[in-house]
Amino acid sequence: MTELSFPRQHARTQRFTLGAPRAFVASPEGGRVAFVRSGSGTDRAQALWVLDVPPAPGDGGSRDGGAAADGERLVADPAALLAGGEEELSPAERARRERSREGSAGIVGFAVDKAVAVAAFALSGRLFTAGLTPGGAAPRELVVPGPVVDPRPSPDGRLVAYAAQGALRVVGADGTGDRALAEPDGPSVTWGLAEFVAAEEMGRSRGFWWSPDSAALLVARVDETPVQxxxxxxxxxxxxxxxxxxxxxxxxxNAVVSLFLVGLDGTRRAVEWDAGRYPYLADVLWSGAGQPLLLVQARDQREQAYLTVDPATGATRTLLLEEDRIWLDLFAGSPSLTPSGELVRITDEDGARVLKVGDKTLTGAELHLRAVLDAGDEDVLVAASAGEQAADPEIGExxxxxxxxxxxxxxxxxPGVHTAVRAGELTVLTSAVPDRPGGRSVVLRGTEAVAEVRSYTQAPVLTTRPRLLAAGEHRIPTAVLLPHGYTEGDGPLPVLLDPYGGPHGQRVYAAHNTHLVSQWFADQGFAVIVADGRGTPGRSPAWEKAIAFDFAGVSVADQVEALHALAGSYPLDLDRVAIRGWSYGGYLAALAALRRPDVFHAAVVGAPVTDFRLYDTHYTERYLGHPAERPEVYDANSVVTEAGLVGAAEPARPMMIIHGLADDNVLVANTLRLSSALLAAGRPHEVLPLSGVTHMTPQEQVAENLLLLQVEFLKRSLAR
Incomplete structure (x- = not known):
């Protein structure tokens, strides 16, 4: 059988993500772990699975219910539930998947009750439930008005709440008693769904939360009437x-977001806070550890408040205020509450990103906190990278x-990139390491490994060989990749910089699959450099905030610094240097070619933001301020205004600009305006429009051919 080319395999496996287990939920008593996984490395349809965890010695438990020898049970198969029919997605579900960059199909997400005994999920706009315990109830459809979005069981498992047609509804887990708890009171009003900026920028993908006693819900009302x-x-x-x-x-x-306490009888109380001062509802937490907890932000994101809610009245009380003269970041799992009710949060303190529980600071500058994974009374489980004062920098880990x-x-x-999910004694530790393709998910009871969840991901047809190092005066985290089989006698190589280079987009990781595409480009005859300059996450607050009001200057300068710092140690032909990127990386590629043509000789510009007046409020105003207050900042950071393009230096460098015409995140207007400006300035470029493609490129043929066309353009543009 003919071996697949890497571009085809990379596209067919959706970047080697298909077949990997994910979305783990562990039961609090330690008996099982639920997750989704597709049936092979090329199967897009995710199914719902359970791993029955072997009991601890002396527990006396036993496994039953048809579990396989390794403890895994298939709970819900989308093909069987749809009887072989095609999956149909509503506009609301398509939007949710686009916001989460979800390109697969089937059961892409699920929610559970407190005991992890019942799961609810939407499939093709229909509502399904399934038992998760051994011998539990088979999957069944609850016939309700649809299309259904984001169904979630009550903590006691008796009810399921869900969003449909702008309303928040609830139905019994037995399929009876369906009713609306809140219905839209205007054509642009929805209940129970996250607004665009919450889902795209804040990490909040949901719009309702059950009370711990299953008697009420907190429900977000979103009014998009004011939004252009x-x-x-x-x-x-x-x-x-x-x-x-x-x-x-x-x-x-922005959309107007408000929050209500809604009883199962339809009673409704508004949650009151100063929404004029804090219009962004960043997070909501309602656990058995105390009153509901809100995190709300000012529009400029320099101030935020942690508020508790009185469930009887809807009144709020300020638990804590935070301020930062540049901006305040949001973190996964923060805020949380310990079981005893102490506030757990990640914050910036004395130049470090630290973990605080109550008033105590529990970490220092040796760690850079990334996420809170679980909060217990005895300890808090976190993800962190090495801080700037760590003895060993552990690049990319x-x-x-x-x-x-x-x-x-x-x-x-x-050494590698790790994350975890924990409940009670069980921890599911998922790891990606430099010398092993894909990921590995191991279940720990306490500190002992008791099971491993199978992965069906395909092994890539190539092996990555990045050299991870700190480059230049700023010690920029960098990966260098050379062609397989390269020897010093082969001479200097044309150079391809392959960054993202901006907020939220770390690219230099100590993991194998992270560098597959860069390695493939290297194997086409390039020395590839991936540099995480200032503004990228994972190092220190000062590092991330160095780009405030200056995307363009800082991001380009750090790519140039990394390139020149490596020139004496690696076979780099500095007369043939190109840069490629997507989204912020596409913006950075355009900037580099326009502003430093003395360094960069060609650019592949993918889905770029070319004028940040065309990008969303929560992201853009955090970094560049309000355009009415700082128009000069927006002009200076644009590539289509007079300050951005017309002032660009000579000589003109060729660009390939790529954009999906259906992109609702970075609109194609960005590329069209760049092309018009380049044409007016007489600058060479070519535009590759992708019909029907969004900000993602999950289509197999599109994803494959994009890689091939980029290589052809780069070789042509850098030819001597």
Whole structure:
């Protein structure tokens, strides 16, 4: 059989993510772990599985219910539930998947009750439940109004709440008693769904939360009436109406988000806070550890408040205020509460990103906190990378730690990138390491490994060989990849910089699969450099905030610094240097070619933001301020304004600009305006429009050919 090429395999496996177990939930009593996984490395349809964990010695438990020898049970198969029919996605579900960059199909997510005994999920807009315990109830459809979005069981498992057609509804787990708890009171109003900026930028993908006693819910009401409308058409199908998209671009109005306590009898109480001062509802937590907890932010994100909610009245009380003169970041799992009710949060303190429990600071500058994974009374489980004052910088590594009275204890042993899910005694530790393709998920009881969840991911047809190092005066985390089989006698190589280079986008990881595409480009005859300059996550607050009001200057300067720092140690032909990137990386590639043509000789510019007045409020205003207050900052960081393009230095360098015409995150208007400006300035470029493609490129043929076309362009542009 002919071996697949890497571009085809990379596309067919959705970047080697298909077949990997994910979305783990562990039961609090330690008996099982639920997760989703597709049936092979090329199967897009995710199914719901349970791993029955072997009992601890002396527990006397036994496994039953048809578990396989390794303890895994298939709980819900989307093909069987749809009887072989095609999956149909509602616009709301498509939007949710786009916001989460979800390209697979089937059961892509699920929610559980407190005991992890019942799961609820939406499939093709229909509502399903399934028992998760051994011998539990088979999957069944609950016939309710649809299309269903984000169903979630009550903590006691008796009810399921879900969003449908703008309403928040509830139904008995037996399928009876369906009713609306809150219905839209206007054409642009929804209940129980996250608004665009919450899902895209804040990490909040949900819009309702059950009370611990299953008697009420906190429900977000979103009114998009003030949000400006943009229109996204498909020029390949002029017979179709353009899609109307509420898009809160920088400097324009956001959706109005409010929160209500809704009883099962339909009673409703408004949750009151100063929404004029804090319009962003960043997070909501309602656990058995205390009153509901809100995190709300000011529009400029320099101030945020932690609020508790009185469930009887809806009144809020300020638990804590935080301020930062530059901006405040949001972190996964923060805030949380310990079982005894202490506030757990990640914050910046004395130049470090630390973990605080109550008033106590439990970590220092040796760690850079990334996420809170679980909060217990004895310790808090976190993910962190090495801080700037760590003895060993551990470039590209992220580890799992227990932080508590015993100090800071590392859970993950191997060098690599690790994360975890924990409940009670069980921890599911997922690891990716440099010398092994894919990931590995091991179940720990306490500190002992008791099971491993199978992965069906394909092994890549190539092996990555990155050299990880700190480059230049700023010690920029960098990966260098050379062609397989390269020897010094082969001479200097044309150079390809392959960054993301901006906020939220770390690329230099100590993991094998992270560098597959860069290695493939290297094997086409390039020395590839991936540099995480200032502004990228994972090092220190000062490092991340160095780009405040200056994307363009800092991001380009750090790519140049890394390139020149490596020139004496690696076979780099500095007369043939190209740069490629997607999203912020595409913006950075355009900047580099326009502003430093003395360094960069060609650029592949993918889905770029070319004028940040066209990007959303929460992201853009955090870094560049409000455009009405700082128009000069927006001009200086644009590549299409006079300050951005017309002032660009000579000589002109060739660009390939790529953009999906259906992109509702970075609209294709960005590329069209760049192309118009380049044409007016007489600068060479070519545009590759992708019909029907969003900000993701999950389509197999599109993803494969994009790689091949980029290589052809780069070789042509850098030819001597």
């Amino acid at each position: 409308r943009w229109w996204i058409g498909d020029p390949a199908h002029p017979d179709r109406r353009p899609a109307e998209v509420p898009y809160p671009a920088a400097g324009t109005d 992220v580890h799992v730690y227990r932080v508590g009275a015993a100090g800071v204890v590392r859970v993950s042993a191997e």
